[in-house]
Amino acid sequence: MTRIVFRDRSGKPVAGAVVAITTAPAEMADIGYVTDNEGAIALSIPAPGSYGFVLTGANGGRMIASKRLAAEGEVDVTAHAMG
């Protein structure tokens, strides 16, 4: 499992956001994730590679992020507001 911690540009965790994986190198279950209080989700990575995400906050604000991920470990991912 890979623990992904989403942070905004200021480094603050993006908590309680709905996360959809929009880009992946392999087939994945089409479930949506919700970040915990630390801005994290746990993801089973089917293959190492680049993953893209769209995050939606409780207020409807959206962010995007992308990162190369491996099958294990913890990574910080910076999410960018979509304006």
Added chain:
Amino acid sequence: MNRTLKGQGFDPLQPAEASDPGPISIDLPDPSAGTAPLPAETEYEIVGGINQNIKEPDTEASNAASESMLVDTAWEMGDPGSAMGAAEEFAPVDAIFGSYPDLMDNALAEVVIGPDNRVRVQNTAIYPWRAICGLRILAANGARYIGTGWLIGPRTVITAGHCVFLHDAGGWARSIEVIPGLNDATRPFGSHTGTALRSVTGWTQSKNRDHDYGAIILPPDHRPGAQTGTFGFAVRDDAFLRNAALNLSGYPGDKGGSQQWFHAQKAKSLSSRVITYEIDTAGGQSGSPVWVLQNGQRYAVGIHTNGASSGNSATRIVTPVFNNMQNWKNQGA
């Protein structure tokens, strides 16, 4: 690489009267109350086909045992729907990505932009959209997810197996909130929390994609399907499915997970247990119905589960799946 949104335009079929030789296995839809307006979104009439009858034994799985360790299970233990199962089955990416070159600050940002062909369902209070439910899943380990389900009976919700049994999050979900016709903050048919969950051992034990389907049996005093109407479901053969327009509507996470979005396409390929298509989907649409419209009736033929650049896909409703669904429908009658 675009995992899910294929961006291929759909050439709408002209509505035509279907030729239906009649399926071997079919469960009629119930639009409910006889007041169901016509859908506001475009669906596509299909041509008929013959049926397939696949015999592949499988075993129902239930969380009934673990329910006793969870919450408010008194009614569930007395609920016929909680019977332990030894029963056999017989049977787009947003274009806005391109507006953020800062994401391309390294060579790893692999985002391909393609057209998003999904259409938002504005009025989810009418059938069939109201029979489609947003799911809020609380996993056994406390993690939270979103998905989609659909009503086939008063209190039976069909969804993906991985929405009820999450191998990487403790197994059976602790609870799942079912919200029919969810539309942003509007919940036209309320909210209903289920803890009686169903799947099959092919999913819970083998994690076999071919068996990725399940159900939520809502408490006896929660019967949203009696208000919303329900989907029918049917077994269809390859010839039928190759010619059918497949409709899919659910709650994609890239739209926030509280709006219903619809798209239709023909199948891209078929296997004995999987239907693959280029219908645009995103995370959160797991469990969505994949249905055909025939003679004004809606029959689900698949349960959407996966996204991939090579095609998104559904668990195909074949006879074993049909029989389990019918059993679960009876449990939630």
